[in-house]
Amino acid sequence: MKRKLGWMFVFFLLLPLIGFISTTYLVSNGKVLPFDEHAINWVKTIETPALTKVMLFFSHLGSTGPVIVISCMFLIIIYILYRKFDEVVLFVIASLGSTGINQGLKFLFKRDRPLEQIVKETGFSYPSGHTMAAVTLYGIIVFLFWRHIKTVRGRTMLILFSSLMIIIIGFSRIYLRVHYPSDIIGAFLLSGIWLYLNIWTYQYLMEKRYDKEKK
Incomplete structure (x- = not known):
């Protein structure tokens, strides 16, 4: 059991933390810009009016209003x-x-957004707020509903749905050129860390309460 917990700690907390610190260092020193520009230039090659509409829709789902509505519904x-x-x-x-x-963190790093935006966004760029909101929202949905869904099919659909929402919302921010790819990577890593800490703390407190009730 201890070995399993150790691997979970390394995989879900230590490695993402190292990744986020490394990404932040590269972003802060401007060393990730060639990667960002190359990725954005590739995304430009797949732009179409129809795909832009799809990306606008999913990007909107990751904004504050829809996230609040979706959160309240699931609550x-x-x-x-x-x-x-x-x-x-x-x-x-x-x-x-x-x-x-x-x-x-946005106000700490004060990274400017890309200049050639398809839709106008204000505020700072790193890390992506839409992506962090999506990872946290759909990640916590997976955790909570997984505990109550007993069928393999149901759990598989839950994971696929949540994973697709997270990936598409993150990609939509790059496609619309309101974020650099490194903004999305940093957000994935940071929100994954935050999600893990919340779930670990929750399970720890629930186990303590269960042990206390048994006595």
């Missing part, structure tokens, strides 16, 4: 179906914390 579903107030609290803390961390 209501979780509470009505399972009557788990502690899961509602976890959902709220993870979501609000992700937003707070993102805004704090």
Whole structure:
């Protein structure tokens, strides 16, 4: 059991933390710009009016208003179906914390957005707020509903749906040229760390409460 926990710690916390620190260093020193520009130039080659509309739609799903609406819907579903107030609290803390961390880091790094934007976005660029919100939202949805879905088919559909939403929302920000690819990578890594810490803390507290009730 201890060996399993050790591998989980390395895979879900230590490696992403090293990755985020490395990405942040490269971004802060401008060393990742050639990679960013090369990736953006490739994305330009697949632009079409129809695809732009699709990317605008998914990008909108990752913005503040829709995220709040989707979050409230899932909060209501979780509470009505399972009557788990502690899961509602976890959902709220993870979501609000992700937003707070993102805004704090944006003002810390003050990275400007790409100049040639398909849609106009203001504010700073690193890390991507839409991507962090998507990873946190759909990641916590997977964790909470996985615990209650018993069928392999149901769990597979849950993972596929959430993974696609995260990937497409992240890619849409690059496609619309409101973020550099490194903004998305940093957001993936950071929100993954934040998600892991929330889930680990939640499980630790639940186990402590269970052990206390057994005594």
